[in-house]
Amino acid sequence: MGLGKNYEGQxxxxxRSLELLGERWTxxxxxxxxxxxxxxxxxxxxxxxxxAVLSQRLSALVDAEVMERRRYQESPPREEYVLTGKGRxxxxxxxxxxxxxxxHMSDAGPRRVFRHVPCDAPIGAGATCSACGAYVPxxxxxxxxxxxxxxxxxxxxxxxxxxxxxxxxxxP
Amino acid sequence: MGLGKNYEGQxxxxxRSLELLGERWTxxxxxxxxxxxxxxxxxxxxxxxxxAVLSQRLSALVDAEVMERRRYQESPPREEYVLTGKGRxxxxxxxxxxxxxxxHMSDAGPRRVFRHVPCDAPIGAGATCSACGAYVPxxxxxxxxxxxxxxxxxxxxxxxxxxxxxxxxxxP
DNA sequence: ACGCGTCGGTTCGATGACTGAACTAAGATG
DNA sequence: CATCTTAGTTCAGTCATCGAACCGACGCGT
Numbered sequence: 338m339g340l341g342k343n344y345e346g347q348x349x350x351x352x353r354s355l356e357l358l359g360e361r362w363t364x365x366x367x368x369x370x371x372x373x374x375x376x377x378x379x380x381x382x383x384x385x386x387x388x389a390v391l392s393q394r395l396s397a398l399v400d401a402e403v404m405e406r407r408r409y410q411e412s413p414p415r416e417e418y419v420l421t422g423k424g425r426x427x428x429x430x431x432x433x434x435x436x437x438x439x440x441h442m443s444d445a446g447p448r449r450v451f452r453h454v455p456c457d458a459p460i461g462a463g464a465t466c467s468a469c470g471a472y473v474p475x476x477x478x479x480x481x482x483x484x485x486x487x488x489x490x491x492x493x494x495x496x497x498x499x500x501x502x503x504x505x506x507x508x509p
Numbered sequence: 510m511g512l513g514k515n516y517e518g519q520x521x522x523x524x525r526s527l528e529l530l531g532e533r534w535t536x537x538x539x540x541x542x543x544x545x546x547x548x549x550x551x552x553x554x555x556x557x558x559x560x561a562v563l564s565q566r567l568s569a570l571v572d573a574e575v576m577e578r579r580r581y582q583e584s585p586p587r588e589e590y591v592l593t594g595k596g597r598x599x600x601x602x603x604x605x606x607x608x609x610x611x612x613h614m615s616d617a618g619p620r621r622v623f624r625h626v627p628c629d630a631p632i633g634a635g636a637t638c639s640a641c642g643a644y645v646p647x648x649x650x651x652x653x654x655x656x657x658x659x660x661x662x663x664x665x666x667x668x669x670x671x672x673x674x675x676x677x678x679x680x681p
Numbered sequence: 682a683c684g685c686g687t688c689g690g691t692t693c694g695a696t697g698a699c700t701g702a703a704c705t706a707a708g709a710t711g
Numbered sequence: 712c713a714t715c716t717t718a719g720t721t722c723a724g725t726c727a728t729c730g731a732a733c734c735g736a737c738g739c740g741t
Contacts, residue, residue, distance in 0.1 A: 343700095344537075346557050348659035348667070350610030350620055351540050351603060357614070358606070359533065361728075365516070368523050377689050385518050387729050392690060413737040415688065423613050429634055430609055431523060433602035434530070438522030441595050442529070448522055462601055463635030463644065470642070472635065487520035495520070515729095533699075549718055559700050564719065585708040587717065683741085691734075698727075705720070711713090 357401050358427075362386050363394050364434070367420075367427050370404065371475055373506045374494055375417040383494035403427070420505070428475040428504075429464040436462040445485035452479045454503070478504045529573050530599075534558050535566050536606070539592075539599050542576065543647055545678045546666055547589040555666035575599070592677070600647040600676075601636040608634040617657035624651045626675070650676045 344352040358364055365384055374380055380391055395418055398404040403424040409417045420427075432451070439447050451460040454477050458468030466473050481501040482488065488499055497508050516524040530536055537556055546552055552563055567590055570576040575596040581589045592599075604623070611619050623632040626649050630640030638645050653673040654660065660671055669680050 347537065348620055348662065349537075349540065349607065350615050351607040352537060352610075353614035354606045354610035355536060359531065359536065361531065364527060364531065365519065365521075365524060368521065378687085381689095387731095388690070389692080389730095390728065413688070416690095426609060426613070430602055430605035433605045434526045435521065435523040437598060437602055438524075438526035441598070442525035443522050448520055463637055465635055465637065490520065550716085553718095559702095560719070561701095561721080562699065585717075588719095684739105686739085687737090689735095691732105693732080694730100696727100696729075698725100700723105700725075702723100703721085706718090708716090710715075 354430075357397065357403070360394065360397070362390060363398070364431065366391075366394055366398065367403070367424065368431055368435075369494065370418065370420045370424065371428055371431060371504055372480065372494065372498065373502065373504065373508055375409075375419055375507055377416065377418070379492075379494050379508060380418075382492040398424070425475050425505070428478075432460075432464050433462055443485060447483035448485040448487070449480050449498075450483045452481070453477055454479050475504045480504060526602075529569065529575070532566065532569075534562060535570070536599075536603065538563070538566055538570065539575070539596065540603055540607075541666060542590065542592045542596065543600055543603060543676055544652065544666065544670065545674065545676065545680055547581075547591055547679055549588065549590075551664075551666055551680060552590075554664040570596070597647050597677070600650075604632075604636050605634055615657060619655035620657040620659070621652050621670075622655045624653070625649055626651050647676045652676060 344356050358367070362384065366380060369380055369383055374383065377391065380386070381388065395404065395406070399406050399418070402421055404418045405421050406416055406418055409415055452458065453460050453466035453468065453473045456466050456468040458466055460473055460478065461467050464473050465471060479501055480498065482499060493508055516528050530539070534556065538552060541552055541555055546555065549563065552558070553560065556563070567576065567578070571578050571590070574593055576590045577593050578588055578590055581587055624630065625632055625638035625640065625645045628638050628640040630638055632645055632650065633639050636645050637643060651673055652670065654671060665680055
């Protein structure tokens, strides 16, 4: 966008959220992070985002305490970006938007299917389990490709998403 | 943003949604429409958005069949923008984002409180009623100001939101 | 020791989007 | 007839994004 600053007049928590999350690419970065992506290069390859924009967005997410930047090895120094609790709680809005897109913007059937691991039951909109009815945190979710998925992409993230995967689990 | 077009590489329904909804201002327009705002001038005054951007966004929402443009009086000709069914189903993602903002981006307590009218019970994240447990469509929701609300703004929309209001109900 | 590759960035010019103010059009109101 | 309201469009300036190139720290092979 040019989203960042200008929603001050809005007396609304949605506007507060969008000051951070409404900028171009930001929610897609969060989505990838929910899938378990942590490294700069993996975000870059999967999103096809300009490097400068990725850097700026990751910094903004870290400043907002949605992600945490940490060094996962010294020598050579390597950084990774991991969702905080605040960030993991973005799972319901992300799911709700994806669900809406699935029903109204997609022609080929669902691209991803989410299951509640303890119940082995599908998850509906609202992030509730269709079996136990409870709110399902990301930690208990598994993704697998749906009938509309594109299985031809070759970047590390797309490859990892071809099989069933626990959400948040780091890529190999 | 400059959001619109560029998410084609993404194999994801979230990206499809964001091509439309991720542009600056768009979700705030939808939020106002859920509150019952229908007229160009009301959107303009409540959002403080540049006129050209408002026109462009409303057109995009109409093209996407999220809103419908219709003439509510001849002579002088006047247009209004009303959510379609597809648009009203944006209520869960909007609520989820607002809820997240309320918990993580707001200091002053909730600004708006939503109740399920038949049950007279509060609505939680996930757009489910805390009493009957069912999914609550916007049509059955009432908004009222919460403790964090700003009651000093004087535009027609802000004034209408000072009292309890049925969602979607047109402004006077 | 040298050159090459990888990872995580920063810098830069060109392009495109957003902003705010001014202007237009069609009719109502006094 | 002049003025006001509503719903826009047009335009110049500013700001964000894009894509390509560059940089620095280090590992690895020879």
